[in-house]
Amino acid sequence: MTPAGRLQAAIELLGAIETDRRPADAVANEFLRTRRFIGGGDRRDIGETVWGVLRARRRLGWWIARVGAEPTPRLMVMALMVLGGITVHRAASEFGGSRFAPPPLDDDERRVLEQLDKHTLDHPNMSDGVRLEMPDFVVPLLRARFGERLEAESEALMQQAPLDLRVNLLKTTREEATGLLAKAKLKAEPTKISPWGLRLASRQSVTSSAPFRDGLVEIQDEGSQLVALLADAQPGMRVADYCAGAGGKTLALAMTMQNKGHIVACDVSPARLDGAIKRLRRAGVHNAERHLLEPGDKWTKRQAGKFDVVLVDAPCTGTGTWRRNPDARLRLTEIDLAELTVKQAAILDEAQRLVKPGGALIYATCSMLRAENEDQIAGFLSRHPTFHIVPVGETFPTYLRGDYLCLSPAHDGTDGFFACRLERARAMKLLANIEIEHDRP
Numbered sequence: 001m002t003p004a005g006r007l008q009a010a011i012e013l014l015g016a017i018e019t020d021r022r023p024a025d026a027v028a029n030e031f032l033r034t035r036r037f038i039g040g041g042d043r044r045d046i047g048e049t050v051w052g053v054l055r056a057r058r059r060l061g062w063w064i065a066r067v068g069a070e071p072t073p074r075l076m077v078m079a080l081m082v083l084g085g086i087t088v089h090r091a092a093s094e095f096g097g098s099r100f101a102p103p104p105l106d107d108d109e110r111r112v113l114e115q116l117d118k119h120t121l122d123h124p125n126m127s128d129g130v131r132l133e134m135p136d137f138v139v140p141l142l143r144a145r146f147g148e149r150l151e152a153e154s155e156a157l158m159q160q161a162p163l164d165l166r167v168n169l170l171k172t173t174r175e176e177a178t179g180l181l182a183k184a185k186l187k188a189e190p191t192k193i194s195p196w197g198l199r200l201a202s203r204q205s206v207t208s209s210a211p212f213r214d215g216l217v218e219i220q221d222e223g224s225q226l227v228a229l230l231a232d233a234q235p236g237m238r239v240a241d242y243c244a245g246a247g248g249k250t251l252a253l254a255m256t257m258q259n260k261g262h263i264v265a266c267d268v269s270p271a272r273l274d275g276a277i278k279r280l281r282r283a284g285v286h287n288a289e290r291h292l293l294e295p296g297d298k299w300t301k302r303q304a305g306k307f308d309v310v311l312v313d314a315p316c317t318g319t320g321t322w323r324r325n326p327d328a329r330l331r332l333t334e335i336d337l338a339e340l341t342v343k344q345a346a347i348l349d350e351a352q353r354l355v356k357p358g359g360a361l362i363y364a365t366c367s368m369l370r371a372e373n374e375d376q377i378a379g380f381l382s383r384h385p386t387f388h389i390v391p392v393g394e395t396f397p398t399y400l401r402g403d404y405l406c407l408s409p410a411h412d413g414t415d416g417f418f419a420c421r422l423e424r425a426r427a428m429k430l431l432a433n434i435e436i437e438h439d440r441p
Helices: 003-019 024-033 040-055 057-066 073-083 088-094 107-116 138-157 174-183 222-231 248-256 270-283 334-354 374-383 429-439
Strands: 164-167 188-190 197-200 217-219 238-241 262-267 288-292 307-313 355-365 387-390 405-407 417-424
Touching (some): 003 040, 040 057, 164 222, 174 188, 217 248, 222 248, 222 307, 222 417, 238 248, 248 262, 248 307, 307 334, 334 355
Parallel strands (some): 238 307, 262 288
């Protein structure tokens, strides 16, 4: 594709994202899948333009509104170019109207670009929400968490996320995987915290490489790997991955269990669970089964008190993943947060039934909001006094130890994650059993 053709494709994809309620990556995958003439290099260039707009969406909208225009996909791409330092003349030349190129600028578009010329993305009159590229209601919530670090964290959230891999110890070692990736021209370095992690120097195509196809590595953020490390699932245990999705953490749990014992990957979505089948086979996992959680399902009742470890990677606002999903920050509302906290509490109340006396309940989110994390744990403990918090242990660096595992992009170089390990009292076996019985319908 020509540069002008890639620019037109980016504009079309932005338009599709704006009119589709699905996440941007799902829309982009479908968009590119139906246009097989777009090659790998072209896809990267198109993605950089589209995600560049999404990461700066509130500031671009502020500037365009300031000059009295509407934020169309075309105009946002133009504004990103000019506010990023490209001259109006050069930006206009990209819209030449030749075959496959975007149509030429009209008079109104040229007027807008001329008014934006010699400015940058940031402006002192922007509100904190616009300047930090997040919903206005989230600003005080994250400021309460990060204080003076909020500026650095918000800046990190606007950057492109690294590409992390988890080495599958069922099939290889981190050293061997690093060498095999190098042979595939993929340069990777060990992650700083996860003992299984590798970080690529730049965004590269991993899924077509032999190490990925052979199940030696899996794409997984370092923070997500640390949640599995906190779960500490051992060989021979019975483990439930209660919100398993497509099985990313199920794979990591099976690895720490050395394929010994039994894992049940649960989810409410048949499509997500079906997506786990290929991943489990590729990784060589054979101690896991899937279970679809449906309304009226009696499975949790029948399995009460039978699991050593239950992992609840709860649905959440995803504020910690905004580097990867910048469109998510544009969709998040206060109503979403309120509804999610109710759902999280209900999931915890249901999942805790599965934990046997002395067993562990791991609660995790990819959110950095207290309402979904510390407040959720406090509420759970008030409802279930047989559980107590187990502080993060010596497996983790000193600065991460405490009651909770709290990670953020600027501070830790990972996605934003929260995790807490809770254990049901072993010495209170009778009381624990009473609680399980009491919770049953």
